Amino acid sequence: MHRKHLLKKILLTLAIIFSTTSSFAGDSYHFVHLKAQNVEERSAIANHIPIDQIIDDSIYSVVSDYDYKIIQKNFPHFLVASHIYQIPSATTNENDDEFPSNDTAYHTYKETITELNQYQQKYPQISEIFSIGKSLEGKDLLGIHITAHANKVALKQNPDLFIPGIVIVALHHSREHLTTELALKYVDHLLSNYGKDATITSLINTRNIYIIPMLNPDGGMYDIKNRSYQYWRKNRRPNSNGSFGVDLNRNYGYQWGTGGSSNSPNSDVYMGPTPFSEPETIAFKDFITATPNIRILLTLHTYSELILYPWGHKYSGVGGKDEEVFAKMGQTMAAWNNYTPQRSSDLYIASGDTCDWAYGERGIFCFTFELSPKSGWFGGGFYPGTKAIEPTFQANIKPALYLIDLADSPYRALK
Numbered sequence: 213m214h215r216k217h218l219l220k221k222i223l224l225t226l227a228i229i230f231s232t233t234s235s236f237a238g239d240s241y242h243f244v245h246l247k248a249q250n251v252e253e254r255s256a257i258a259n260h261i262p263i264d265q266i267i268d269d270s271i272y273s274v275v276s277d278y279d280y281k282i283i284q285k286n287f288p289h290f291l292v293a294s295h296i297y298q299i300p301s302a303t304t305n306e307n308d309d310e311f312p313s314n315d316t317a318y319h320t321y322k323e324t325i326t327e328l329n330q331y332q333q334k335y336p337q338i339s340e341i342f343s344i345g346k347s348l349e350g351k352d353l354l355g356i357h358i359t360a361h362a363n364k365v366a367l368k369q370n371p372d373l374f375i376p377g378i379v380i381v382a383l384h385h386s387r388e389h390l391t392t393e394l395a396l397k398y399v400d401h402l403l404s405n406y407g408k409d410a411t412i413t414s415l416i417n418t419r420n421i422y423i424i425p426m427l428n429p430d431g432g433m434y435d436i437k438n439r440s441y442q443y444w445r446k447n448r449r450p451n452s453n454g455s456f457g458v459d460l461n462r463n464y465g466y467q468w469g470t471g472g473s474s475n476s477p478n479s480d481v482y483m484g485p486t487p488f489s490e491p492e493t494i495a496f497k498d499f500i501t502a503t504p505n506i507r508i509l510l511t512l513h514t515y516s517e518l519i520l521y522p523w524g525h526k527y528s529g530v531g532g533k534d535e536e537v538f539a540k541m542g543q544t545m546a547a548w549n550n551y552t553p554q555r556s557s558d559l560y561i562a563s564g565d566t567c568d569w570a571y572g573e574r575g576i577f578c579f580t581f582e583l584s585p586k587s588g589w590f591g592g593g594f595y596p597g598t599k600a601i602e603p604t605f606q607a608n609i610k611p612a613l614y615l616i617d618l619a620d621s622p623y624r625a626l627k
Contacts, residue, residue, distance in 0.1 A: 239299050241443050242280040246271040246290040251527070254560040257287060258472040262445060262459075262480050263560055265516050265588050272588050274443050278455075278478040299442050309433045311389075312440060317598040318389050319396060320436070321351060321429040327396060328356050328425070335403045337361040338416055345495030347430045348448055353495050355379075355424035358402055360417040367420075376620040377420035377505035380612070381496065382512040384461045384566065386431030386444040387594040390583055390604060391512035395425035397605040398612055415616050420505055427492055428460055441595050447490055451477035458484040461513075462562070463493045464569035467525040472562030483564050496566075500574060508619045509578040510612065511566045514594055517551040518582035519611075522571045524556035525563035530571065533623070537577065540625045541618070545579075545611035556580065577622040579615070581608065 247269055248254045254263065254271065261279040265272040270292075275283065283291055311318045319327065332341050340357045347353060363375050380398060382391035402421065405412040415421075426432060430448040435441060446457025455477045462473035465487035469475070473483035488494050500506060521538040522530050529535045542553030556562065567578035584604045585596045592600065618624055 240277045240296055241299055242275050242277070243295045243297070244271075244273050244275055244280065244283060245292040245294070246273075246283070246287065247292055248290055251558065251560060253290070255472060257283075257290065258481070258560040258562055260286065260474055260479060260481070264593065266559055267587075274588075274593070276478070276480055278476075279480055282479070299440075309436060310439050311436050315389075315595070315598055317393075317601065319392055319425075321426060321433050324392060324396065324425050324429075325352070325354060328354055328399075331356060331399055331403055335406070338406055339399075339403055340364065342422075344424065344499040345491060347428070348491050349430040351429045353424065353427060353429070353492065355422055356399055358399070358416060358421040358423070359419065363417075363420065374505055375420050376418070376507055377422065377503060378508040378510070378616050378619040379422040379424065379500070379503070379506050380510045380512065381424045381427055381566070383426045383428050383432050384511065385459075385513060386428055386435040386446065387441065388512075388514040388583075389432065389435070389594075390514050390596060390600060392425045392432070393601045394512055394583065394604055394608060395423050397601070398609070399423050399425075401605075401609060411613065415613065419616055419619055420503075421616060422503070422506070424496075427496060431457070443594070445480045446482065447492060449484075449490060451482075453477050458482055458490050460490060460493055461566055462564040463488060463490050464497070464564050464566055466564075466569040466572040468564040470525050470563040472524070472560060473564055481562075487564070497569075500570065500576070506574075506576055506619075508615050508622060509567070509570045509576050510615055511578065511580050512583060513580055514583045515585050515588065515592075515596070516582040517549075517584055517586040518559075518580075519545055519549075519551045519553040520556040520559075520567070520580040520582065521553075522556065522568050522578065524565050524568045525561060527557050527561070529555055533626075534577075537622050537625050538579075541577070541614075541622065542579070544625065545614060548610040548614075549607040551581070551607075577618075581611070583608070 260282045261275050309320050328341050332339050342357055344353045382395040406416050428447050435444040446459050449458045459481050462483040468487040469483050474481045519542045546553040570576040570578040585592050
């Protein structure tokens with residue numbers, strides 16, 4: 213099919229999808245297709261808008277009215293096509309927090325907390341809920357610590373005892389609900405197989421595993437108000453100009469504001485007024501800083517099926533042996549999940565993100581998984597449905613176990 217006709221067919225399909233999921237009562241959003249010939253052009257665009265997917269020289273993104281006007285003003289020569297659609301108005305009724313009827317298998321904040329409590333009750337010897345702080349709206353930012361009972365006892369007796377650690381964190385961005393589901397599937401798989409699977413039993417006996425399924429619960433629950441997806445990305449910070457939200461994955465302090473983020477509060481890649489201006493990023497930073505045994509960090513995002521590693525803020529890599537480790541680990545995991553492993557900045561420059569901070573400030577080997585689907589066209593993009601949960605877990609359980617195993621020394625990846 214001719215590319216022009218294919219594009220028209222895709223936009224028509226999107227129009228049908230959005231008309232059946234929207235009440236046409238809220239803000240306008242735009243599904244945009246831009247052309248960029250190289251990483252420098254993509255980086256120029258990333259200074260203003262989020263880039264959701266890259267295929268060859270094409271960029272596909274969902275952007276707000278504000279970001280769309282920025283494209284029209286600064287990058288009209290890059291804009292190939294766009295489709296406008298409406299997002300349902302969000303209410304402030306806490307009781308309205310529920311996913312659309314087809315996606316109720318996904319976990320709300322309350323359901324996530326309930327599930328974590330049930331795991332702790334069922335596996336009290338090897339699991340313990342912890343809080344890293346509270347969100348802007350006062351929600352507990354909870355995680356679950358998985359390790360052998362003997363380790364917990366030893367750590368209480370000697371907090372300085374080194375037991376290798378890994379942290380897995382999900383839902384920096386509100387609309388990336390599949391990340392929470394994968395985090396919870398990891399929890400279930402680890403706990404339910406302890407004492408049954410030799411590999412998992414050994415890992416839990418020798419590692420500290422911290423899993424935080426929902427770092428941005430305020431934004432995550434706002435994204436499903438009225439049981440309709442809002443395409444919300446940021447947290448729910450009331451900004452000084454009347455807009456809302458800071459992009460938490462542009463708010464970390466290492467090389468903050470040096471490219472690939474915006475200083476406009478209206479932008480979906482707004483970096484915040486200062487580094488670590490948000491309670492969510494402060495809480496995560498403080499948790500990492502107070503947990504020196506962590507050697508590996510996995511942050512879950514959607515979508516595009518990528519394995520990303522530093523740097524994000526500049527085109528060059530981290531260099532030396534560490535770069536070899538990142539590349540080798542990425543290639544090894546890609547053989548299992550069929551994702552594309554690469555340096556983050558090979559896509560475009562983005563500063564203030566989790567992995568650059570974790571590695572640049574703390575020396576932690578940090579990876580970002582951009583989960584399924586591969587495509588935002590017909591694959592479902594940020595909202596791939598319940599059918600995506602199990603296949604995404606199956607594709608990514610081996611990579612997760614591999615990272616847990618290497619938490620004692622990532623350099624073993626080169627042996």
